[in-house]
Amino acid sequence: MNALACSWRSLVRQPARTALGVIGVAAVGALLFDMLLLSEGLMISTRNMLESMDFDIRVTSTDQMPGRGPDIVDGPAAAALVATLPSVSSVITLRREDARINQGDSRPAFGSVVGVGGGFGRPWTVLRGTDVAGDQEIVINEFASQVTGAELGASITVRARCADGATSPPPMDLRVTGIAEFTFDILGESSVGMTDISLADACGTPGAIPADFLMVKSGGDPAGAAADIDALSPALLASTNDEAIGQLQQRGFTYFRQISTVLTTITVAFALLLITVLLTVSVNQRLGEVAALRALGFSQGRVVLDVLWESVLIVGLGGVLSLPLGALMAVWLDSILKRMPRIPADLHFFVFQPEAIWIHGVLLAVTALTAAIYPMLIVARLPIATTLRNEVVG
Amino acid sequence: MSEVIVSAEHVGREFAMPAGPVIAVQDVTLSVTEGEYTAISGPSGCGKSTLLHMLGCVDTPSSGTLVFGGNDVSTLKDRARSLLRLRQIGFVFQRFYLLPMLTAAENVELPQAEAGTGKDERRRRSLELLEYVGLAHRADHRPSQLSGGEMQRVAIARALANRPRLLLADEPTGELDQATSEQVALLLDRVNADGTALVIVTHDPDLAGRSRRVLTMRDGRIEREVNR
Numbered sequence: 001m002n003a004l005a006c007s008w009r010s011l012v013r014q015p016a017r018t019a020l021g022v023i024g025v026a027a028v029g030a031l032l033f034d035m036l037l038l039s040e041g042l043m044i045s046t047r048n049m050l051e052s053m054d055f056d057i058r059v060t061s062t063d064q065m066p067g068r069g070p071d072i073v074d075g076p077a078a079a080a081l082v083a084t085l086p087s088v089s090s091v092i093t094l095r096r097e098d099a100r101i102n103q104g105d106s107r108p109a110f111g112s113v114v115g116v117g118g119g120f121g122r123p124w125t126v127l128r129g130t131d132v133a134g135d136q137e138i139v140i141n142e143f144a145s146q147v148t149g150a151e152l153g154a155s156i157t158v159r160a161r162c163a164d165g166a167t168s169p170p171p172m173d174l175r176v177t178g179i180a181e182f183t184f185d186i187l188g189e190s191s192v193g194m195t196d197i198s199l200a201d202a203c204g205t206p207g208a209i210p211a212d213f214l215m216v217k218s219g220g221d222p223a224g225a226a227a228d229i230d231a232l233s234p235a236l237l238a239s240t241n242d243e244a245i246g247q248l249q250q251r252g253f254t255y256f257r258q259i260s261t262v263l264t265t266i267t268v269a270f271a272l273l274l275i276t277v278l279l280t281v282s283v284n285q286r287l288g289e290v291a292a293l294r295a296l297g298f299s300q301g302r303v304v305l306d307v308l309w310e311s312v313l314i315v316g317l318g319g320v321l322s323l324p325l326g327a328l329m330a331v332w333l334d335s336i337l338k339r340m341p342r343i344p345a346d347l348h349f350f351v352f353q354p355e356a357i358w359i360h361g362v363l364l365a366v367t368a369l370t371a372a373i374y375p376m377l378i379v380a381r382l383p384i385a386t387t388l389r390n391e392v393v394g
Numbered sequence: 395m396s397e398v399i400v401s402a403e404h405v406g407r408e409f410a411m412p413a414g415p416v417i418a419v420q421d422v423t424l425s426v427t428e429g430e431y432t433a434i435s436g437p438s439g440c441g442k443s444t445l446l447h448m449l450g451c452v453d454t455p456s457s458g459t460l461v462f463g464g465n466d467v468s469t470l471k472d473r474a475r476s477l478l479r480l481r482q483i484g485f486v487f488q489r490f491y492l493l494p495m496l497t498a499a500e501n502v503e504l505p506q507a508e509a510g511t512g513k514d515e516r517r518r519r520s521l522e523l524l525e526y527v528g529l530a531h532r533a534d535h536r537p538s539q540l541s542g543g544e545m546q547r548v549a550i551a552r553a554l555a556n557r558p559r560l561l562l563a564d565e566p567t568g569e570l571d572q573a574t575s576e577q578v579a580l581l582l583d584r585v586n587a588d589g590t591a592l593v594i595v596t597h598d599p600d601l602a603g604r605s606r607r608v609l610t611m612r613d614g615r616i617e618r619e620v621n622r
Binding site for chain 1: 443444447450452453472473476477478479480481483484485487489491493494495496500503504505507508509552553556564
């Protein structure tokens with residue numbers, strides 16, 4: 001009978017202790033798995049959202065995140081200027097403001113309105129109906145449709161509340177041409193898409209068409225196109241998707257990574273202590289047996305290997321269980337975090353990546369090995385004769 | 395003349411204790427030859443078990459020389475001493491120390507597996523040994539399903555698994571009642587009669603009386619040697 005089989009029998013012999021260890025590792029492993037998904041989840045999810053829009057460059061007036069810094073004062077002019085570059089394929093302006101909409105006497109829906117101008121591409125996907133083709137047309141999301149009861153062809157009233165607009169902008173009646181899914185839709189909020197001119201009217205400043213930022217599609221070399229845009233005007237700062245993700249990582253997302261790192265360290269340390277304590281207790285209960293085996297000629301390596309296999313089996317079984325458990329917990333925790341205000345519906349905090357599985361496996365393997373060190377030392381250094389004598393005297 | 399298996403020349407064993415060194419064995423000289431049957435007796439704490447452990451190469455003398463099979467034990471590394479014990483020495487303990495998660499047959503197989511014996515051969519030898527100790531019908535029972543005497547007989551079968559030259563038993567009847575002790579004693583007689591040298595440590599005068607040589611120890615020394 002080899003060391004693995006002996007260790008397995010040893011675990012089966014003490015089912016309560018084994019179950020405690022396996023369940024403990026499964027719980028800790030699940031947390032560890034979730035922390036791995038969390039550490040990169042927001043970044044991957046954001047990247048996926050950015051790339052889903054078919055634009056690879058954002059142009060702002062400062063190095064602030066789009067929508068956080070000052071507007072580009074004349075959006076259409078800036079877009080036209082950028083569109084002259086041969087490295088650029090398409091440019092649109094994008095401006096987002098808060099808005100309240102309702103249809104007749106219907107319950108109002110609160111959310112945002114997005115004004116878009118310029119070339120091809122929109123930050124929404126039309127699900128039913130047609131896209132906005134003129135200044136009196138809008139698309140709305142499913143939530144807005146459900147709350148206001150507005151369907152295709154309906155006229156709804158939009159009351160915008162704009163950062164740089166009039167104090168009391170006039171309500172505007174606009175026709176719904178389509179039901180759309182907005183890339184940055186927020187759960188429980190309405191989204192309205194219209195032209196930049198319509199939004200300027202809705203803000204009560206028809207002469208001015210600012211833009212939060214420009215969205216640019218390069219001709220295939222986003223870095224080159226971004227450099228061309230930067231060189232075009234000192235008032236325009238271009239960042240590719242990669243650069244935008246890099247900025248997010250440096251600013252907002254570092255907190256998640258730090259939290260993830262701290263919790264990962266704590267969970268691994270907890271697993272380490274749990275397994276070390278369980279194995280140490282187990283080994284201490286069997287010192288007489290171990291000494292007897294050594295007296296019968298079992299090598300130091302063999303009895304050490306028995307302990308190591310026990311650790312590996314407990315951590316292995318717990319680790320396997322931890323994956324589905326972690327996946328369930330990730331879904332649950334994601335749904336809790338997404339209840340925070342103004343979180344886009346398509347944004348996820350916990351995102352599965354294949355690397356997470358092997359990193360999880362490596363961390364648990366290291367944990368199993370490290371946790372076994374102390375009990376292995378006990379066994380390796382066990383004085384055979386003294387232990388046998390003490391066992392009898394005891 | 396029979397070949398010497400193990401010989402001790404003026405061996406002593408001293409233990410460092412917080413209150414000062416304790417001398418467990420001092421200036422003991424003896425040898426154990428092929429096929430002999432020796433009992434070591436004496437009061438508790440006189441050094442019987444310590445001497446047995448040194449003869450069995452699980453402990454090394456603080457002084458003197460111990461030679462097993464022609465090798466000075468103090469020069470052997472741990473791995474070499476483990477191999478020596480595995481192939482040439484069998485141990486029987488007062489508390490049996492059978493592995494509780496294994497069956498009787500598997501317990502007997504264990505030292506053979508460590509020695510690299512093939513699976514089929516291990517199984518055959520285990521059943522043969524269990525038959526030898528009268529427990530073939532208990533081969534698939536776990537220790538918890540065996541009586542004390544049965545466990546000790548399985549332990550003897552395990553000690554014989556790798557055909558040792560020397561069987562060492564430390565109070566083999568220490569935890570058994572009189573009737574069961576008699577069964578174990580008879581089995582040990584048979585083991586010796588079949589050619590295995592036997593050294594037992596015992597308080598039991600009846601068991602000691604079955605051997606051909608009785609060494610009586612006191613204060614770490616061999617006080618008396620009786621040969622029959």
